[in-house]
Amino acid sequence: MRLGDVLLHAVTNLTRHKLRTALTLAGVGIGVATLTVFVSLGAGLQRMVNEQLDHAELVTRITVLPSGTKQQIMGGALRRAQADGTRALDDEVVEELGRLPGVVASYPDMHVPMIGCELGGQAFPAESEGIPAAALGPNHQDALVAGEYWTAQAEGAVCVVPSSLLREVGLEASEVLGQRLLLFRIDHLRRYEVEVEPLPPDAPPDATPRRRVRRPGQLEGVEATVIGVYDTKKFGIAGGRVHLPMALAKRTSDLSGLRRLGLGGPGGKGGHRALVVKVESRRSLDAVRQEVERRGFDTFTVNDVLFFVGVFFAVIDVILGFFGGIGLVVAFFGIANTMVMAVLERTREIGVYKALGARNREIRRIFLFEAAAIGALGGGLGVLAGWAGGLGLNALASFVLASQLDGAAVRPFYVPLWLGALGVGLSTIVASVAGFYPAFRAARLDPVEALRVE
16 A cells, blocks of 8 residues: 555545544644644743844943942842942043944943923923933934934933823824923922813813823922934833933933932942943944953843843743643543544454555554644644634734833734744644554454454
8 A cells, every 4th residue: 555545545534524523623723722822922922022122222232330240130139239449430431432343332321210200281200311412323313203312512401202201291292392391309209289270161061171280399300302202112121211411311310319329320439330332233242242341341231131031931931831732632632532433433444454455554554644634734723723813812912002002012922933833743743642552453453353343
């Protein structure tokens, strides 16, 4: 019996009992679909994190820390590590690193993660970041939705705000240009009082009165004129920050109380708490990083984050794959049951095959190929079902989180090609193993006894 004949017999036999075959395929498909959805969640979340980190602005940045700081951070320490004899990150170091080949700009890290912000009659928490004009690359210009960034010749008391702040103030991007923004210590936010503006006489009945805040007296802050608005989504996890020129950012950093927390600050005795080195491209990142570390400083880049993210999601994938694989275990017994029933129903047919000269291995192949076909077809259907389910869940997540993400699409479920191939391949292997005993049993039947079965 040729291999083609064996395959033809196997496929033809699956159509004899259409309902039973369909139910077995459904069991395999549900198992593979469950596995696909579970594992695609881990793959999708990892993809989302990588997309947020793998941004042109982040992958060309090196954070420079005093020697020993990185070890303290990895160990969970919150205080600043400044070992005896370690060079402080002062202005001299800033200039030295700025002269390295491949470096576009070197400047102190002026990122303030939490600061009060008043704009358009509203007050709310925000983030701020200082960026020198030399570090403003094409990605900053491409992200603009209104206005412009400052230049080295005209920095001044200006700022560029993220589009996410427009939701807080209820204004369009063009309307916020030219307005004054006030940055102040976050603990002064509770001093603001909310006032409700009266509605005009011609207001519709369902109109909601606008709420504005009243600035408290003796509030120390830093004012800047809004000259631009950038798209928050273009900067990933770094989006949502108010961009400031360096001189203004230093004053804002003093307001944040970083020095009072022991984290250093501009002009502090121990120098800056961290520096940012912006390189020309991702290709020059490793070379510049090695040169910085050769000078005795610790460094931190997005690649460090990606490594730990990969390890974390590898563990998540294993855990999710374990729970998703339970469906395949159930499908295993379903396939075994189907194949055993097929052997019992076709005992006489097996006797005819053997009487006509079919060998034991050819009988085994028929039943093994039947089981493998069930696994492959059910696996393919399961992958398609898991993929379609992931699309539906992505749409649902985007709808639920639309207001928090400014309408940005969210895709926590992602089915890469390797996952689809894994689902089909794994279901085929499981089905083949499940069909091994029935195939072995069919091959051992005595042809004379098999022909006697009615």
